[in-house]
Amino acid sequence: MRRFYVAPHEFKGERVRISGEEAHHLRRVLRLGPGDEVDVFDGAGHEYRVELRYFHGDAVWGYVLEETTVPREAPIFVSLAQGLAKGEKMELVIQKATEIGVASVIPLHTARSVPRPGSGQARREERWQRIAREAAKQCWRTVVPAVEPLCTLPELVRRFSEYQAVLFFWEEEKSRHLHEVLATLKAQGHIQRLLLIVGPEGGFSPEEAQLVAENGAVSVTLGPRILRTETAGLVAASIILYELGDLG
Amino acid sequence: MRRFYVAPHEFKGERVRISGEEAHHLRRVLRLGPGDEVDVFDGAGHEYRVELRYFHGDAVWGYVLEETTVPREAPIFVSLAQGLAKGEKMELVIQKATEIGVASVIPLHTARSVPRPGSGQARREERWQRIAREAAKQCWRTVVPAVEPLCTLPELVRRFSEYQAVLFFWEEEKSRHLHEVLATLKAQGHIQRLLLIVGPEGGFSPEEAQLVAENGAVSVTLGPRILRTETAGLVAASIILYELGDLG
Structure with missing residues (x-):
């Protein structure tokens, strides 16, 4: 694919500088050269047709021929707060949430999260952001969804006011279905910002469930089958989008 | 989890025989013994509370205390025909489709499928069925969804008559959205059997698209973002269920 990600600050007027891995891929893997045309997106909502002009050192300079932005972004801002999951599950959630159209992913450290955030957390967050970038490209x-820094549930609760509604997918909720919750939201008018909260593999503690409920989150069930943590958010995001x- | 899968033929009256991996897990991992109670499901729609009685060799005999079947099966039979995908993607689709509530998965060999079915196919199909069983257990x-033997598109077309509708998720379809297709199906009355077809990584060839369309499949788009093959079926199944x- 001849589609490349370049951060917004690399655009100067009609010139754009492609460097790092993207330049490497362009030169060494696709073997493109001066005069070739590629698609470049800035991860912030814009896409351009670019002609490659100058190759120097590790960088490539291109010239913007035209803006080619096509509306591919969901008209609703959905954040997915995902309880930290083991191994590659978190990466799966970030990749699939990007494809489905989620606007941001908030990794959530909860009482029962098994992976403890340690010294490798900064590197892990960098890797997550890169997965989101690659998925957006594909x-x-x-827009590349933001993968936010790891936060705790009390920290997340303080941000509830940024959203018009907070849905809390909880295995102990048996009667309030997503169908009725979405019908209510639709009746309230245009929803622009929605936060989804999904627990880790061990679920939320009763204290955590109480904390989010007291702060206005609506607990919801996804039906009779028990979805794994990495499935729940993706199913919920699919249905909501x-x-x-x-x-x- | 103290939930075990035992095939229907292992039930004789009120006695049930647990053997193989499930017996090993029960004895060696969970260290259960005579008098302990477990949940046993037969993968065909029934679940029981069972008291463990006799341990002999590699097998365990239990006594059915009561049927405990809870309705957890979707009221609609959805088959997902999935174009063969590389590596672990097929396994991901089978696991997640089981959680979401799909009734059967049909691995589909198409013109552009990259993994060619070879000598290892029988072992692969056994592994897929086991993934469905494990996911159903969790x-x-x-009911354990059937993972059917690999089939070709012409073979699948001959089975269209088993379904009330066939939806064909196609990247070239730009205007017919799932929203309107589902509204039409709902208006037609009670839909009981539905087939979803998702192409492999390289998509369908024009001849393949023509073949399914001529035989009554409705081509559908999932919106402006390009979903990977392993994401498309799961998103479609989530929305339809x-x-x-x-x-x-």
């Missing part, structure tokens, strides 16, 4: 999104967004 | 389903089934 699925033709023009179908009902309130542009998926399907 | 998500508390009482939400709209026509019991998810959410």
Whole structure:
């Protein structure tokens, strides 16, 4: 694919500088040269047709021929707060959430999270952001979703006011279904910002469930089958972006 | 988890024989013994509370105390025909489709499928069926979805008549959205059997797309973002089981 990500600050007027891995891929793997045309997106909502002009050292300079932005971003801002999951599950969630159209992923450290954030956490967050960038590139999104720094549930609660509604997917909730919650939200009018909270493998503690409920989160069930933590958020995001967004 | 899968033929009256891996897990990992109670499901829709009685050689005999079947199966039979995907993606699709509530997965060999079915195919199919069984066990389903033998598109087309509708998720379809297709299906009345077809990584060839369309499949888009093959089926199944089934 001849589609490249370049951060917004690398655009100067009609010139754009491609460096690092993207330049390497362009030169060494795809073997492109001066005169070749590529698609470049800035991860912040813009996409351009670019002609490659100058190759110097590790960098490539291109010239913007035209803006080619196509609307591919969901009309609703959905954040997915995902309880830290083991191994590659977190990476799976970030990749799939990007494709589905989530606007940001908030890794959540909870009482029962098994992976303890340690010294490798900064490197892990860098890796997560890179997975989001790669997924955005592949699925033709023009915006790269933010993978935020790891936060705790009390920290997340303090941010509830940024959203019009907070849905809390909880295995102990048996009667309030997503169908009725979404019907209520639709009846309230245009929803622009929504936060989804999904627990880690061991679920939330009763104290955690109480904390989010007291602060206005609505607990929801996804039906009779018990979804794994990495499945729950993706299923919920799919349905919500179908009902309130542009998926399907 | 003290939930075990035992094939229906191992039930004789009120006695049930647990053997193989499940017996090993029960004895060696969980260290259960005579008098302990466990949950046993037969993968065909029934679940029982069982008291363990006799341990002999590699097998364990239990006594059915009561049937405890809880309705966890979707009221609609959804088959997912998935273009063969590389590496672990097929396994991911089978695991997640089971959790979401798909009734059967049909691995599909198409013109552009990259993994060629070879001598290891029988072993691969055995492994896929085992992944479905494990996923059913974990998500508390009482039915284990069938993972069918690999089939070709012409073979699949001959089976279209088994379904009330066939939806064909195609990257070239730009205007017919899942929203309108599901609205039409709902208006037609109660849908009981639905087939979803998802192409492999390279998509369908024009001849393949024509073949399924000529035989009544409805091509559908999932919206502006390009979903990977292993994401498309799971997103589609989630939305369909939400709209026509019991998810959410």
